[in-house]
Amino acid sequence: MKKYKSFITITLLFYLIAVVLWLATGEIFYLYNFIIIGTALGLGMGLWPVFPKNKKNKARLISQALVGGYMFFGLGCGLIYMMFGYIMPENMQIEGFWLWLLSGVFMAGVIHYAIAKIIGPLIFNRAWCGWACWTAAILDILPWKVNKIKRPLKYRRIRYIHFALSATVVFVLFFGFKYGLPETLRQIDLEQRWKFSEVISIYFSRIPELWWFLGGNILYYAVGIGLAFVLKDNRAFCKYLCPIPVFMKVGSKRSLLKVDKTDEECIDCKLCEKRCPMDIEIMGYINSGHRVNSSECILCQTCVDVCPKNALGLTWSSSGHSKN
Numbered sequence: 001m002k003k004y005k006s007f008i009t010i011t012l013l014f015y016l017i018a019v020v021l022w023l024a025t026g027e028i029f030y031l032y033n034f035i036i037i038g039t040a041l042g043l044g045m046g047l048w049p050v051f052p053k054n055k056k057n058k059a060r061l062i063s064q065a066l067v068g069g070y071m072f073f074g075l076g077c078g079l080i081y082m083m084f085g086y087i088m089p090e091n092m093q094i095e096g097f098w099l100w101l102l103s104g105v106f107m108a109g110v111i112h113y114a115i116a117k118i119i120g121p122l123i124f125n126r127a128w129c130g131w132a133c134w135t136a137a138i139l140d141i142l143p144w145k146v147n148k149i150k151r152p153l154k155y156r157r158i159r160y161i162h163f164a165l166s167a168t169v170v171f172v173l174f175f176g177f178k179y180g181l182p183e184t185l186r187q188i189d190l191e192q193r194w195k196f197s198e199v200i201s202i203y204f205s206r207i208p209e210l211w212w213f214l215g216g217n218i219l220y221y222a223v224g225i226g227l228a229f230v231l232k233d234n235r236a237f238c239k240y241l242c243p244i245p246v247f248m249k250v251g252s253k254r255s256l257l258k259v260d261k262t263d264e265e266c267i268d269c270k271l272c273e274k275r276c277p278m279d280i281e282i283m284g285y286i287n288s289g290h291r292v293n294s295s296e297c298i299l300c301q302t303c304v305d306v307c308p309k310n311a312l313g314l315t316w317s318s319s320g321h322s323k324n
Contacts, residue, residue: 006257006314007045010124014038017115029084036074037132040066044131048301056305060131061140068134075108076213081187087203088187089210094163094243096212098170103181117244121251125258128248129238130298135220139234140277142225147233150279155240163243184208235277239296249295259292259303260315263324272303272312282312286322293320 018034021027044063051059071092074080078089090096096109116128129136173179186207188199203210224237238245259282272282278296282303285292292303304312315323 003049004046005316006124007042007048009316010045010127011038011042013123014041021111029081032083033075033080036070036080037067040070041131053305057300057302060300061137063131064133064137064140067132068137071112071132072134072217075112076217077210078187082190085191086187086189087199088185089207089213091184091209091212091216093213093216094166095170095216096209098167099174099181099184102170102174105181113247117247118251121248121255123256125252125255125297125299126245126248126295127257127299129245130300135217135224135242136235136238138221139224139228139237142228142234144228144232144234145277146275147231147235147277147279149231149233151231151240158240159243160246162241163246166243184212238298239278245295252295252297253293254318256316256318257299257314258317259297259299259301259312260317261286261291261322261324262311262313264309264311266311267309269308271306271308275302275306277302286312289322290320291315291317291322 014034015038018031018038021030021034041063043066044059044061047059047062048056070080075090076092078087081088090108091099092109092112094113097113100106100108100110116132120128186202186209188194188202188207190199194202220237220242223241227236227241228234230236233239266286268283270283273280276282277300278294278298280292280294280296282292285294299314301314304314317323
């Protein structure tokens with residue numbers, strides 16, 4: 001059962017969150033929502049130890065497609081709410097988080113960011129980036145999986161500029177122009193006798209929240225795919241432009257779940273470093289007797305998969321030192 005420990009722990013954690021939020025708020029939506037996410041994420045992580053060594057990455061791609069797809073269409077486009085009789089898109093981009101937060105409403109994007117990107121990294125590192133992100137789900141299937149040119153770390157500071165700009169735009173709109181949730185949040189009540197054409201018209205023309213979300217994602221995909229093509233690096237957008245790691249890097253340093261050396265012998269082939277999509281100098285941590293404490297680690301486990309001696313694995317610990 002040891003190899004299924006991460007799968008069991010994370011799945012049960014999401015189920016616990018589902019029950020706690022449901023009981024605390026009385027909203028059964030939270031029960032459905034987090035059970036769906038936990039099951040989808042758990043399926044991918046559960047398949048990881050089952051798949052053969054050269055196919056393990058497919059388990060992660062399955063998780064990305066299921067979790068990212070649900071977050072994008074179910075929450076972002078608001079389709080999950082159809083089971084409750086209405087459609088209500090939610091802007092799951094970082095601008096949506098700021099807007100909900102400034103409006104003093106602890107729902108939607110605020111809960112998502114709190115669990116997945118602020119508190120979550122303290123427990124399961126940046127697993128969101130490796131296993132659930134709908135942007136990375138597309139980027140990871142592009143052909144440039146191995147970055148052959150290691151670029152200076154200073155380029156990663158650009159993400160902080162992006163982070164600041166996204167916050168500034170919302171703050172200016174909110175405080176300067178009194179632009180808040182009432183201006184962006186709309187829903188379509190499916191219990192009313194709408195014609196299908198009227199529903200489609202309202203959905204795409206009178207719901208600003210949807211356009212924030214779709215517009216932001218179109219921009220992310222265009223820039224992400226463009227950067228991958230130019231730099232020949234699938235994860236270039238994640239490393240240099242994505243603003244989300246600004247939140248996640250704080251908690252990921254202290255994460256309980258990290259890559260660690262196993263009790264198997266390392267032959268110093270450095271294949272783990274060569275294949276790491278985030279350009280982490282893994283051997284520096286291993287040789288110094290530390291777990292991989294880099295806040296850039298997305299727990300994709302590519303290093304674990306490619307190691308010819310099975311000298312790497314995941315461990316749970318509050319310490320930054322290796323358990324082996």
